[in-house]
Amino acid sequence: MPSGRSLRISQVGLRGIVGNGLTAAQVLDFAAAFGTFLDEPGTVVLGRDPRASGIMMREGVVAGLLATGHNVVDLGVTSTPVIQHSIRRLEARGGISIGASHNSAEWNALKFYGSRGSYLSSGESSELLDIYHLKKFDFKEWHALGQLREDGAATDAYLDDLSKTFDLPRLARFRVLVDCANGTSAPILRRINERFGTQFILINEPLEGRAFAHEPVTTRKMVALQLAPLVKLVGADAGFLFDIDSDRVAFSTETGHATSEEMVLVLLSDFFLEQGPGKIVITNVSTTALLEDVAERYGGQVVRVAVGRQSAIDTLTGYRAEQVAVVGEGTGAVMRPSFRAIYDGIASMLAILTIMDRRGQTLSRLLDGYPQYSILKGKIPLKTHLIPNMFQEIEDRFPDGRFNHTDGLRIDWPGRWVHVRVSQTEPLIRVICEQRGDAPHGLFNEVMDLVRSYAS
Amino acid sequence: MSRAHQLKISVSGIRGVVGDFLTPNLACAFAQAFGTYVGPGPVVVGRDTRASGLMIEHAVTSGLLAAGCEVVKVGIAPTPTIQVYVDEIRASGGIAVTASHNPPEYNALKLFNREGLFFNNYERTELLDLYHQSEFRQATNDEIRRVISDPDTPPRRHIARVLAHVDVEKIRARRFRVALDGVNGAGSLMSQHFLREVLNCELFAISVDPTKPFPREAEPKPEVLGDLQQLIRDNRADIAFAQDPDGDRLAVGDETGRILDNDDVLALAVDCALRKRKGPVVVNLTSSSVIDDVVARHGCRVYRAPVGEANVVERMKAANAVIGGEGSNGGIIFPAVQYCRDSYLGMAFLLERLAETGSAMSELAGTLPRYYRRLGKMSFQHGRLGSMMQALEALYPGAKTDRTDGLKLTLDNGWIHVRASNTEPILRVAAEARTESELDELYRKAESVG
Numbered sequence: 075m076p077s078g079r080s081l082r083i084s085q086v087g088l089r090g091i092v093g094n095g096l097t098a099a100q101v102l103d104f105a106a107a108f109g110t111f112l113d114e115p116g117t118v119v120l121g122r123d124p125r126a127s128g129i130m131m132r133e134g135v136v137a138g139l140l141a142t143g144h145n146v147v148d149l150g151v152t153s154t155p156v157i158q159h160s161i162r163r164l165e166a167r168g169g170i171s172i173g174a175s176h177n178s179a180e181w182n183a184l185k186f187y188g189s190r191g192s193y194l195s196s197g198e199s200s201e202l203l204d205i206y207h208l209k210k211f212d213f214k215e216w217h218a219l220g221q222l223r224e225d226g227a228a229t230d231a232y233l234d235d236l237s238k239t240f241d242l243p244r245l246a247r248f249r250v251l252v253d254c255a256n257g258t259s260a261p262i263l264r265r266i267n268e269r270f271g272t273q274f275i276l277i278n279e280p281l282e283g284r285a286f287a288h289e290p291v292t293t294r295k296m297v298a299l300q301l302a303p304l305v306k307l308v309g310a311d312a313g314f315l316f317d318i319d320s321d322r323v324a325f326s327t328e329t330g331h332a333t334s335e336e337m338v339l340v341l342l343s344d345f346f347l348e349q350g351p352g353k354i355v356i357t358n359v360s361t362t363a364l365l366e367d368v369a370e371r372y373g374g375q376v377v378r379v380a381v382g383r384q385s386a387i388d389t390l391t392g393y394r395a396e397q398v399a400v401v402g403e404g405t406g407a408v409m410r411p412s413f414r415a416i417y418d419g420i421a422s423m424l425a426i427l428t429i430m431d432r433r434g435q436t437l438s439r440l441l442d443g444y445p446q447y448s449i450l451k452g453k454i455p456l457k458t459h460l461i462p463n464m465f466q467e468i469e470d471r472f473p474d475g476r477f478n479h480t481d482g483l484r485i486d487w488p489g490r491w492v493h494v495r496v497s498q499t500e501p502l503i504r505v506i507c508e509q510r511g512d513a514p515h516g517l518f519n520e521v522m523d524l525v526r527s528y529a530s
Numbered sequence: 531m532s533r534a535h536q537l538k539i540s541v542s543g544i545r546g547v548v549g550d551f552l553t554p555n556l557a558c559a560f561a562q563a564f565g566t567y568v569g570p571g572p573v574v575v576g577r578d579t580r581a582s583g584l585m586i587e588h589a590v591t592s593g594l595l596a597a598g599c600e601v602v603k604v605g606i607a608p609t610p611t612i613q614v615y616v617d618e619i620r621a622s623g624g625i626a627v628t629a630s631h632n633p634p635e636y637n638a639l640k641l642f643n644r645e646g647l648f649f650n651n652y653e654r655t656e657l658l659d660l661y662h663q664s665e666f667r668q669a670t671n672d673e674i675r676r677v678i679s680d681p682d683t684p685p686r687r688h689i690a691r692v693l694a695h696v697d698v699e700k701i702r703a704r705r706f707r708v709a710l711d712g713v714n715g716a717g718s719l720m721s722q723h724f725l726r727e728v729l730n731c732e733l734f735a736i737s738v739d740p741t742k743p744f745p746r747e748a749e750p751k752p753e754v755l756g757d758l759q760q761l762i763r764d765n766r767a768d769i770a771f772a773q774d775p776d777g778d779r780l781a782v783g784d785e786t787g788r789i790l791d792n793d794d795v796l797a798l799a800v801d802c803a804l805r806k807r808k809g810p811v812v813v814n815l816t817s818s819s820v821i822d823d824v825v826a827r828h829g830c831r832v833y834r835a836p837v838g839e840a841n842v843v844e845r846m847k848a849a850n851a852v853i854g855g856e857g858s859n860g861g862i863i864f865p866a867v868q869y870c871r872d873s874y875l876g877m878a879f880l881l882e883r884l885a886e887t888g889s890a891m892s893e894l895a896g897t898l899p900r901y902y903r904r905l906g907k908m909s910f911q912h913g914r915l916g917s918m919m920q921a922l923e924a925l926y927p928g929a930k931t932d933r934t935d936g937l938k939l940t941l942d943n944g945w946i947h948v949r950a951s952n953t954e955p956i957l958r959v960a961a962e963a964r965t966e967s968e969l970d971e972l973y974r975k976a977e978s979v980g
Contacts, residue, residue: 093670098596102558102589127671133592137554140585180671216548216582216635217743284672 085199089183092127107206109142116167121149123173126283143214153320155418158191242270256282257318292324298332306330323419347372353399380481448513545638554589563661565597571622578628598669608777615684616646631749648840702730709770712738717777750781752789779860780873784891793818793857809852817857836935
């Protein structure tokens with residue numbers, strides 16, 4: 075393949091560039107593997123994001139599930155949180171989402187959910203993967219195949235639930251600008267406006283299959299590009315940016331300041347720890363140290379795990395839902411297990427608006443209340459076989475720090491840290507460096523230079 | 531049977547028992563090979579009513595989309611209707627998900643070219659090679675096209691094509707009493723509409739619920755049409771029709787409750803066609819001599835093709851035939867509608883003939899010369915086929931021999947045709963003679979080489 079690796083089959087599922095790595099055959103095999111993995115025939119919920127390739131993948135997934143005896147409920151184009159919610163509502167055995175969330179339009183992926191809409195544990199994922207590789211699927215005989223139906227009630231049922239947790243009519247007092255990035259958040263937010271009178275003003279609203287208005291990543295940079303200046307211009311109270319499948323969110327203050335994506339988790343931790351002092355926050359080793367400051371204020375504790383949803387999910391299973399205040403990543407993917415163990419960008423946005431409402435503060439005032447941290451992030455393409463040498467050299471270069479090998483290498487000093495890790499989805503090394511106060515340019519550049527010396 | 535051939539991937543396409551044999555993965559890959567072969571452009575996908583149809587339809591659609599084709603889903607539709615529609619909308623090709631007359635555990639893909647016809651032998655070999663090479667076109671996100679759903683237009687277009695060749699008013703005026711057994715197949719709804727509304731018949735229908743399983747053996751053979759015979763008698767029907775699950779084959783019953791021999795049905799249809807326009811006729815080697823007699827009355831010529839719809843169609847095109855078909859399996863092919871077996875054209879022709887003549891169906895059938903036919907099969911061991919054929923030929927030194935498809939020996943008083951099945955290790959034996967005793971002797975001699 076000329077463009078390198080455009081396919082990855084891992085515990086996270088199947089991800090790749092359609093037509094250049096990701097094929098119909100793999101999609102069908104994976105769906106059949108999932109149907110086999112679920113064992114007892116039952117209902118499986120299916121939904122997709124608006125990518126054009128989603129319809130091809132949908133057909134294959136439906137075939138694989140029907141063939142393994144499962145009834146399929148197809149929600150059509152919808153967000154991942156709605157799919158997960160519907161699994162629970164319909165008491166389905168599991169679900170599949172077709173969508174590549176923050177990747178560009180030529181990518182697509184399959185993700186799998188268990189009963190109650192939960193993410194699969196590592197153990198379950200590896201079993202699924204084994205079945206996929208073995209290719210011995212439990213195809214049923216002609217009279218035991220599944221049935222297919224559609225379900226138009228999914229969004230409203232999801233909103234019914236959201237409205238029990240959040241006082242939506244009250245949040246209608248905020249004018250909120252939302253960049254939907256042509257993704258699945260748009261129809262849901264439009265429906266919230268219709269039903270609850272909220273004032274979500276949508277940009278990049280049409281669902282697009284071939285190309286999105288911009289790269290659908292929930293980063294500060296992307297917020298700064300379009301959303302933040304517009305927020306100020308229209309005089310909105312806040313601006314939010316969603317990825318395509320609406321599980322992640324980033325935001326801008328009313329002053330047009332594009333906030334670090336790390337702050338979504340910080341705000342939500344603050345809010346939920348205040349309601350439940352002493353609870354824990356589960357996050358990864360790459361996320362801002364501000365979390366420790368916040369947790370300390372409420373006698374809480376931060377549990378740091380390897381990057382990637384899977385580590386957080388696996389760690390979460392070790393706790394009772396009510397012990398955990400919040401789980402999340404610096405990428406803007408946050409969940410509140412006592413509500414639903416689901417990353418849900420729309421719920422995160424509603425939580426932030428609720429904080430503004432309860433505390434009677436603007437977003438910029440809220441953020442001013444935190445000590446300032448500066449975070450720098452970089453990425454460099456790598457040569458796989460040199461990775462161990464690179465980590466060795468970094469350790470040797472900074473002998474005075476505290477080492478953490480949970481995921482790659484993190485080195486901590488009082489008031490600052492640097493984290494170097496290998497991306498799970500792309501052939502990249504990621505470098506994240508944070509410091510209380512000003513940006514740690516010196517440290518960041520030194521590490522980047524060192525890493526770059528191992529690049530191709 | 532020595533071996534169960536539960537999956538067959540051949541130049542005829544892909545066919546097998548759903549479950550461990552015919553998997554969605556195979557259907558998807560075959561469809562992607564097909565999509566690669568016909569190129570980007572619309573491909574019509576339809577299916578019969580068997581339970582696995584929906585699942586296979588989705589697998590086929592994913593393979594076609596992955597190859598960059600646009601997919602036009604017509605849902606449950608008779609195979610001839612799908613073929614007509616491919617031609618009507620100038621699609622790149624068509625796929626019917628149907629195992630035709632096979633039992634419900636089977637399914638298969640029938641593949642059509644841009645004119646809605648079976649591919650010729652050379653094209654089918656090319657397609658099979660492409661499938662085996664597994665180098666399919668892989669459309670990118672920008673190249674993947676849409677799925678359109680259109681269940682309503684295909685039956686309308688098909689019926690319009692049929693009606694162009696019969697005197698509709700003449701049929702409508704008679705308000706025939708018609709009995710129908712739809713085998714809960716793909717034609718269930720369309721046949722009711724066609725007979726009741728379009729042709730103004732008083733319809734007595736059984737097994738016309740496409741959501742239910744086949745209530746009888748799928749192939750409309752006389753011995754499985756007892757319920758239809760009862761329906762005729764209970765309702766004093768003028769004529770009765772029975773279809774197979776994908777609506778290409780037709781069986782016919784007369785007003786006495788007798789199910790006609792399929793060769794006789796074909797002969798009557800040939801007669802109808804030649805009354806409208808003279809020209810060549812093509813039937814397969816196993817079809818009855820009754821066809822020759824009927825065609826001779828019109829002063830036209832009969833050509834014989836190897837068994838199989840695709841072979842008959844190929845020869846019909848080459849000979850520019852007016853009509854053709856395969857006697858034993860109830861297939862009438864009338865190219866002015868479409869080069870495919872079409873039960874609807876058959877129904878319309880027979881009803882029109884009844885209206886024209888004022889005769890009863892049994893009288894119409896009674897005008898045909900009487901032949902005695904027997905079809906059977908013998909199993910054989912691999913490697914023994916050649917010597918069996920030779921032994922048979924040696925029994926009849928004076929016979930005219932035809933080796934186009936197996937061996938056909940034509941004698942003064944009848945003929946014997948033996949050919950190996952494409953799908954199982956059995957020899958199909960057909961014999962025909964003027965009298966029952968001559969038939970017995972012919973058939974017994976053929977069996978003696980086994």
